[in-house]
Amino acid sequence: MKQLVCVIALLCTAISFSQTKVTGTIVDSDNEPIPSANVVLEGTSEGVVADFDGNFIFETEKNPPFNLVFSSIGFTAQVVEISTNNQKVTVSLEEEHTQLDEIVLSASRTPERVFESPVSVERMGIQQIKATPSASFYDGLENMKGVDLNTNSLTFKSVNTRGFATFANTRFVQLVDGMDNASPALNFVLGNLLGMNELDVASVELLPGASSALYGANAFNGILFMRSKSPFEHEGISAYVKGGVTSQKAAGTNEYYDLGLRLAKKFSDKFAVKGSVSYLSGTDWYATNYTDVNNPSYDRSNPAFNGLNIYGDEVATTLNFDELAGLPTGTIGSDVVSRTGYNEVDLMNYNAQSFKGDVAVHYKPFADDFEIIGVYKIGSGNTIYQGSNRYSLNDFLMQQFKLEVRNDNFFVRGYMTTENAGDSYDTRFAAINVNRYWKSDQNWFEQYAQTYIGARLGMGTGNPLDYQTAHNLARQAADQGRLLPGTEAYNTAFNQVINDPNLATGAKFQDQTKMHHVDANYNFSHLTEKFAEIQIGGSFREYNLNSNGTIFTDYDGPISYSEFGAYTQIQKKLADERLKITASGRFDKSQLFDGFFSPRLSLGYTIGESRNHNIRASMQTGFRNPTTQDLYIGLDAGAAILVGSSPDNLDRYNVTRTLSTSGQSTTGQTEATVYGRDAYENAFSLRSVNQGMPTAADVELVKPEQVTAVELGYRGKIKDIVLDVSGYFNRYKDFISTENVLVPLYGQVGDNSLSLLALQNGDYQVFQAYTNSAVNINSYGVNAGLETKIFKNYDLGVNYTYSGFDFDESEDPDFRPSFNTPKHKVKASFGNEKLFDNVGFNVSWRWSDAYFWQASFADGNVPAYHVVDAQVNYGVDFLNSTFKLGATNIGGHEYFQAIGTGYIGSMYYLSWTIQP
Incomplete structure (x- = not known):
């Protein structure tokens, strides 16, 4: 079956005034055409993409002689000299197991080879998706170098890189065709709920580490980019069906199935449409850890028993x-x-379900690179979210509407994200x-x-x-x-x-928050290519919080606030195009905070006679704005009241408590009311009370978090081995954190009498305040990976990740870092996409070191674990079909990745995929 590849068209200039024309065909070693191969004028970004039969037409104003570079994913690039006008060539590309020649867009917002990327970048293309033994392409991200994929639920997995991971991962951004698909109210991504249908994935790129210089606030730990297939380049009907079982000791053996369909039609060179839909159903991992949270050695006979689940x-x-x-x-x-x-x-509702659908209309009014795109996306389902409590998200609905205008040099896009919590509740x-x-x-x-x-x-x-x-x-x-x-x-x-949203009597989770976003980018390369590649851009975002007072303090109506940013980047090649310098900077301003400037400087130098070694270095700063919850939450979570620290939020939240008998006799009152402001201005630190020496908590209002990141790396090919090694060091300032404090129901902290008596009588309220740590926190790590072929055509890949952090605990003893990342991880894969005619296989293995999990729900040690996944696939050419038999966690060694979640069992599946 033909390899399907979708590569975004490279920047080209003034095609209508071309003087030189080159035509031809691109084929593989078996003389089979290579669809969607790249044809690029050497030393520029000017190029075209071959059609499905490998044919291309390249036109340029440049006069011969010049060189064209031919490349495609999975093949070695080849340079061909063009000596005359109207020259016709046939170019044969050799298969290549390395991904260094693959084109990525995320690192610099412009097409470039992975090999030359100024920062670390991981990529998953169509072939990698086909080969993954995981049950879905999204689950397959876990096999990438340096990536953590924490399992919250069968349908909710949280992607993270470089530490400080939680399920509410507000430090990591996920973009689908340029749209941030995080929940507007929660500010983090619910896995692939509003992500992509596997049939429509063209490529997945992951950029670990801070990227605020180009992508703004919250691009802090990394960004995941998912790009869909264009209906102009990938039309036809595609479908898949997966069926199998999940197996877990607590839940037993349960049916699992996943169905998907994609339709795309190119009606003309001007008009094309596409649509896709998918549905997944299964049984979630049961959480059955009944250990006493406060006294793990006790059983339920303990009168104060407090079980984890x-x-x-x-x-x-x-x-x-x-x-x-x-x-x-x-x-x-x-x-x-x-x-x-x-x-x-x-x-809990353990019936895991996921429904995704989208429709896109693509219009090219001039039948060239100028394109207008309208998109509607919907994602709904049942899943489990673990935050301060465990939430059953039922019929949770998210929608996105996008209008985008673009060509090879610019884009302007605007989109809106809405959500509805449906029938979700707090267990x-x-x-x-x-x-x-x-x-x-x-x-x-x-x-x-x-x-x-x-x-x-x-x-x-x-x-x-x-x-x-x-x-x-x-x-x-x-x-x-x-x-x-x-x-x-x-x-x-x-x-x-x-079904009751009042937490005094009910448990319903209510929310209809919206987010509006506009961003634009213009690349001046076609005008400035002789000097440098220059681009500018900017964005505007507005939040509209609407929980009817059940999450936020929006009792009197929705709360709105906005932020904007602008950036520029200059990229220049020097020293016979061996040295690549990239400088970028961005200014961002939130309505609630001062502006912040994020610069980045990166250098890449290619060495070796064959130009197959590249050394890179980068330094950048990043920042993260406090989330909507950090600012405006007002939620009684039971163990503590969560109150955001936006100045206009402090007096909006209040709670009334009944005083103890002793408190009533002391004050002469039966009740007392405390406010959110008291958590920041009239509270004891929990640590000091636990130590028997109550002192006032020093909790400042939350402000943006900052990071300075340095990275050094090497990519290259040594004989038959491709290496990619990088090391990083991050220093955080004003690290956003929470602190539990005790607010006395009477008295003023520091009066040394009445407030202390309130503590003694149990007349206090626990608050979780949102603030910043005063201590500097460092994180650092190393990622190393190699890939090669052994036994002629068997693919072998191994990667290792080291992650560490430190801070001076004496400077901030109440700080809870929640690093939640193993110090050591090892991953390996072994496979052959052509074991023999139409048969391929792949096996992956992952090992994680033990680590300490620290989160608002519970703390505890996560033991080391290892996992083996495998698949074998068979292609039937005349049906345009691939059958795959796979299993995850072979051997059934159940494990967990966070305290409080269900143990992860095994999955066995058989899939049938039809793609033209």
């Missing part, structure tokens, strides 16, 4: 049995007692409020205390019970009539709670 048992209080019974202190004592919780498996609050639905906390704890006191004193029996037996009896009495999962009464209560 058990919810509702966070509701706890200290019962002073002696005080309640009027007994002398020390008679039967006091204990922290928690309500009985519900297992996550009884609260922790679902459990808490199902409990309260049938019995209030006050009544439950009163019954517990009465029963425990009576049992310890032997009331009615004259036979006092021991400590544990009395607690067991008290829980049984308080739980009498408790709603049991699976019963009609439980289902009624549960459905009422998850």
Whole structure:
């Protein structure tokens, strides 16, 4: 079957006034045409792309003699001298296992070879997608060098590079055809929910590290670029069907299937349309870790038990049995007692589903490179998100609308992203409020205390019970009539709670936030090519927060704010085009913060007689604006109230709490109200309270985070081995973090009396404040990869990643870095796309070192793990089909990548893909 390749057309100039014309055909060693091969005038960006039969027509104002460079993904580039006008050539390209000659756009916003990229870049093309043993191309990103893919759910996987990873990964940007497909309210990407249909993927590029100089705020840890196929170049009907099973000890064996369809039609040289749709369904990984969060060695007999994947048992209080019974202190004592919780498996919707669809209209009014594109994208589904709590996202809907005008030298695009949380809910609050639905906390704890006191004193029996037996009896009495999962009464209560957006009584997650974005770029290369390649660009973005007061403090209506940026870049080749200098800079300004300038300077030098070694160095700065949640959240998450630190947010959030008996006698009041501002101006640090020396928290309002990044690297070919090695060092300033603080319900912190008494009486509220760490944080690492062929035509690739970080803990003992990245990772792949006629295979292996996971949901150690995936494929040419039999996590050694998620089991699948 012909290899399908989609390469974005290279910049060309003044074609209509060409003086020299060259025609010809590009073929492989078997004399088969190579579709979509590149034809470029050497030393320029002027070029064309061959058609599906390998034919091309190249026109230029330049007079012969000159050289044309012919290249295509998976083949060695060849230079051919053109000596006369109207010359016709046939060019044969040899297959090449290296990807160094592949064209990327992301590193410099202009087409260039991977080999010459000024910074590290990873790429996945159509052939790599075909070869991946993973169940989808998106899952296959995990095999890339330096990439972490953290599994939150079967349908939600978070991509990250260079550390500081969470599922709410706001440091990593994902662009689909230039559109940021992050959730507008959450500010992070929900995996491939609004991503791409596998049939429509032309290429995937990943740019690790800071990239603010070209891409602005939040391009901090890296950017993932996904580009779709043009209907002008890839038309016809494509389809795939995958079926199989997932296997996990907790969930058992369950069916899994994935269907996709792509339609594209070129009606003329001016008009083409395309559309695609895909649907996935399966059973998610059950989360069944019932370890006591506070006391891992305890079991459920502990009266204060708080299980990791058990919810509702966070509701706890200290019962002073002696005080309640009027007994002398020390008679039967006091204990922290928690309500009985519900297992996550009884609260979560594990029916994982994903639906994606898109329609695009492409119009070229002059039948040349000037193009108008209109796009509509929709993504919906059921998945699991783990943040402060575990959320069941049901019928979560995101949509994008884009209008873009472009040619080879410029683009202007505007798009809007909208979201609707659908029937999503917080499982922790679902459990808490199902409990309260049938019995209030006050009544439950009163019954517990009465029963425990009576049992310890032997009331009615004259036979006092021991400590544990009395607690067991008290829980049984308080739980009498408790709603049991699976019963009609439980289902009624549960459905009422998850459809109620008031977290005092319900659990529904409500949101209809929008984002508007416009960006533009102009490349002056066709005017300045004799001097340098110069381009300018800019962007504008506006957020419209609309959660009806359930996430943000938008009680009185939506909250809006905006940001804009502008950049320029100059790129110049010197020293016989061996030295490539790239300088860029960008200025960004948020409505809420001062402006920030992000420069970048990179050097690349090609050495060797054959020009097959390249050394690169770059230095750049980057920044990250606080997210919408950092600024405007106002959410009671149970364990703490999350309150954003935008100045106009501080007085918008308030909460009223009932005072303890001691507090009521002290103040003469039964209730007290505290505000979001108190978290920043009248609070104790949690650490100091835990150490028994309460001191005031020093929490400043959040501001943008900054990084200075330095990278050195080498790419090259040594005999039959291709090497790519890089090292980086990042220094962060004003690292955005959170800090838990205790706000006394009465008194002023520092008064040394009333506020301390509030702590003693338990009259305080825990807040999670958004701020910046005052300490400098360093991260550093090394990525090294090699690829070669062994046994003539077997592909072998191995890569290694080292990741580290450090900071002076004594300068900020409350800082929680959440690095969440293994120090060592090794990945390897072995395969042959042509084992014999129409049969290929690929095996991948990944090993991860143990690491510490630190997040708002829970902290803990993640053990080392290794995973083996494999696939074998068979092509049937007359059907334009490929059949693939694959398996992930062969051997079933279940593992997890974050504390609180379900263990990842195995998947076995068979797929049939039809592509013309």
